Amino acid sequence: MITVYLAGPEVFLPDGRAILEAKRTVLRDYGLEPVSPPAEFRDQAKGSCMERGLEISRRNEQLVRLGDACIANLTPFRGPSADAGTVYELGFAAALGKLVTSYSNDATLYSHRVQDAINAGADLREDSGDLWALDGMRVENHGMADNLMLAGGVLTRGGQVHVPGHVATDLWRDLDTFTQAVRDLAQI
């Protein structure tokens, strides 16, 4: 049975535990198994705030290693790109040769989100085929859902960046697109 590490920023939501439990149920519905923390991980991390952070980082890396696959929630988080921790874990899983796939509940292109976030409605400037934002920086223009390393990393490995065909009713709790990613993974 394929074991799956769920990478995503749900841990930052007030009802994150419930959302993650719902996602684990979807995995099981499709015959996949969520990665379970080994017994020694069951305790809360202890120590100073920095020590706790380091301990959680090591635990999460270990959990990624334990899984056969990783599904990354790339829904934009506090900016036009996905949550940084999720992205780190996606890169980590890809390098380990895990099955990787992903989804985002925001179907807009990365370049459009940068336009919204940085240019606040003004068009991006086009120059010699490149797009530029008002922050003076180039905007990736590869027709991808996020930075090309993320999208490329999953696409190169046979995964997808699944996006909704409709506007998600709730960016963090609508599991339709996640379920699509799970269904695809279960068919491998």
Add this chain to the structure above:
Amino acid sequence: MITVYLAGPEVFLPDGRAILEAKRTVLRDYGLEPVSPPAEFRDQAKGSCMERGLEISRRNEQLVRLGDACIANLTPFRGPSADAGTVYELGFAAALGKLVTSYSNDATLYSHRVQDAINAGADLREDSGDLWALDGMRVENHGMADNLMLAGGVLTRGGQVHVPGHVATDLWRDLDTFTQAVRDLAQI
């Protein structure tokens, strides 16, 4: 001689080539060698914008593999966290067992930047030891420079998130803190 992959968003700057060349010079000054693209990488990526994106993604992954080490520029990019592509490469390098270290030209804590970006000056709400932003989401409070997976990933492997003791004169072109990271790496 230790070969080093430079992960960072310089490619999005109008003078990115010059900045990267300056960074490579610093590496050589300290006896390190920047990863050189193999000959077959010298051509520009071809094809549709999506195909070019995929090709760049594969090339960058290959370059990370070629290096013994990776120095990630975690200076916040279009939000409170580092550039997503850089973070992916950092996770990728960490999983491959590379020497990893990093720097940011912004010395503020991640929690402070979220406060600035999301709360726009209002204090974060504290509840049972957790910090919450006005977007309804928890804010990591581990005294770290960015998401704990990034900071934890490098610290666990003996690397650092070097930050400036002063305010960087130019977030993208001040190489003092980068040089500090290089100096540390050269002493391993």
